[in-house]
Amino acid sequence: MNCVDNIQLVSGRLQDVFDCQKRTYRVTPNPSKQERISNLELLEEIILRNESDLLDAMSADFGHRSRHESTMLDIVSSLAAVRHSRKNVAGWMKIRRVPTPLELRPSLSYIKPQPLGVIGIITPWNFPVYLSFAGLASALAAGNCCMLKPSEFCPVTTALLARLLEGNFGEEHVAVIEGDETVAQAFSRLPFDHLLFTGSQRVGRLVAKAAAENLTPVTLELGGKSPLIVAPSGNIAKAAACAAHGKMINAGQVCVSPDYAMVPEKQLRRFVTEVKRASQKQYPTVRNNPDVSCVINSRHMARLRELVEDARCKGAEIIEVNPAHEVFHPEIKKFPLTLIVNPTQEMRVMQEEVFGSILPILPYRTLELAVEQIQSWDRPLALYLFASKQAEKELVLSQTVSGGVTVNDAMWHVLNNNMPFGGVGASGMGAYHGLVGFNAMSQLKPVLEQSRFNAAPLLRAPYGTVFEKVVKVLKKIV
Structure with a gap:
């Protein structure tokens, strides 16, 4: 056939x-x-x-x-x-x-x-x-x-x-x-x-x-590139633990997984250290760990490796979180958490939705500049903000547009069935x-049931004095 x-x-x-x-x-x-x-x-x-x-x-x-x-x-x-x-x-x-x-x-x-x-x-x-x-x-x-x-x-x-x-x-x-x-x-x-x-x-x-x-x-x-933003008042350790979890759960194959992180430049090294620490605590081993899910197929495995190599070749710092120093052969389909520090927009990892256990980490000088950068990109399906100051929360929530938001955690907003779940713009x-x-x-069919006694007949042709008087009244009450 x-x-x-x-x-x-x-x-x-x-x-x-x-x-x-x-x-x-x-x-x-x-x-x-x-x-x-x-x-x-x-x-x-x-x-x-x-x-x-x-x-x-x-x-x-x-x-x-x-x-x-x-x-x-x-x-x-x-x-x-x-x-x-x-x-x-x-x-x-x-x-x-x-x-x-x-x-x-x-x-x-x-x-x-x-x-x-x-x-x-x-x-x-x-x-x-x-x-x-x-x-x-x-x-x-x-x-x-x-x-x-x-x-x-x-x-x-x-x-x-x-x-x-x-x-x-x-x-x-x-x-x-x-x-x-x-x-x-x-x-x-x-x-x-x-x-x-x-x-x-x-x-x-x-x-x-x-x-x-x-x-x-x-x-x-x-889906899309959903940012995890650590505001200056945000809890670095908590944000790092959520980032590690969001990137490793289901091997990072989650449409609302944090796609990349934005942290104050003075906190960059501390954040990297805390992500490594959190990942090692959650996943002390990867290769034979039953808590670590596989990448769905070899094609997606190849794509993740290509994202990392592209970033490496273009000058990014690559950190593989591999606490047990395991060797990962392609046929295993397990991918350790990999941090890409200071990526640029020329790198594929910042142009495509990652959809895997790779976390780009971008430093920013001010929260306002971070928000401005997010505004210039496609609107994400989700956004995650770690902040304790109300002014920082208000800045990010009012100046960015995304499908949904979780504050001081990641991904949980999706499970509240009292709220809508959906994207906006490029994310859906x-x-x-x-x-x-x-x-x-x-x-949602709108229905209007007319009363037995109503003024509708007064608005039918032939139009004349009565019609004009009724319209004059309508102009005042509508």
Whole structure:
């Protein structure tokens, strides 16, 4: 079978699943509160009943993934997202009364949330369980059918998700699409009612372009270079410990991981020392340490090595944190924390999202200059600030724009399902999680119910004296 025939076969299969879900939606266009709660309870049950299998599958896809990290980052986070939606969906579904302006009274105004239809969800390989269940929680709470396309880099986890989700919900309600990049391209061209994509900026542009052909609204979570800023009043040791943790957890393969650090120039050496100390404490060994996850594949390993060598060749100071003096062969897929001190903008490590255990460290003269530098770059998905003085917090929070912020720690804002999660500019568009995710995957239909007695007939043609008097009054009260 040639490539064209295969693409047509894939597209036809995807269209069949999509059409099936559209029929399901038309039969039940507005599932009841209890139906939605039952669906979310089933999601929760799937996670709890199959936790061990999910952990094994993720580790198999990575080559090795810390079981503790998988439990926290994929299982606990998934449960939090699903349970938050389950506990709140009844309130989110309710009609939302809004004020009616004086000129439209005595009519009644409200917003009625309703399901959009079929939601497409494209997830990356770095958190294959959490990002799948978080998207499903929002989509199912909103009453939709869902088609899920996980990354081809995690085939074992994807196959397990397909068996668990389709076996419990049925393909007509929740479908999991397996396959490579060709399948993903065909998937993004389907006329979804909403498309949620998490991944790289490069692929995000392609997804947005494909979705635009159908005028499909998109939520894009694209990552980027998220700074960790240590203000002059910031706790150096605490910031260093968070930086080391953020760069080593899941091998640094986290879209909201601190991408680089900015520290006062007088504190540069102390910060470097504290990062080394914190990393050695958290990870006294790397190569055979079960707490250290693998890089996903050899291609990403090669890319990380290239980033380091590019910086070395262009004059940066390179510090490999390797307390046990281990030798790392490429096939091991373990990457020790590597510090790049004083990088320049000509280096690849400052031009690309690192997405690995490499930490560029930039000194700055004043906090104002650091903020100015951040403002000149693409807006990041996350920003981390370590400061004790309120004036420093206010300066950074008011003068920078980012998807989200954690102050005096790193990454934890993502797990608060009461807040939206999303990027801005180059780091994405739209947001989800909790109520914001429910709203994104619903039509918030505005409704005005006209009163039996109202002034609307006075504003109809033929226009005359009565019309002019009514308009004169409206000019005063609107």
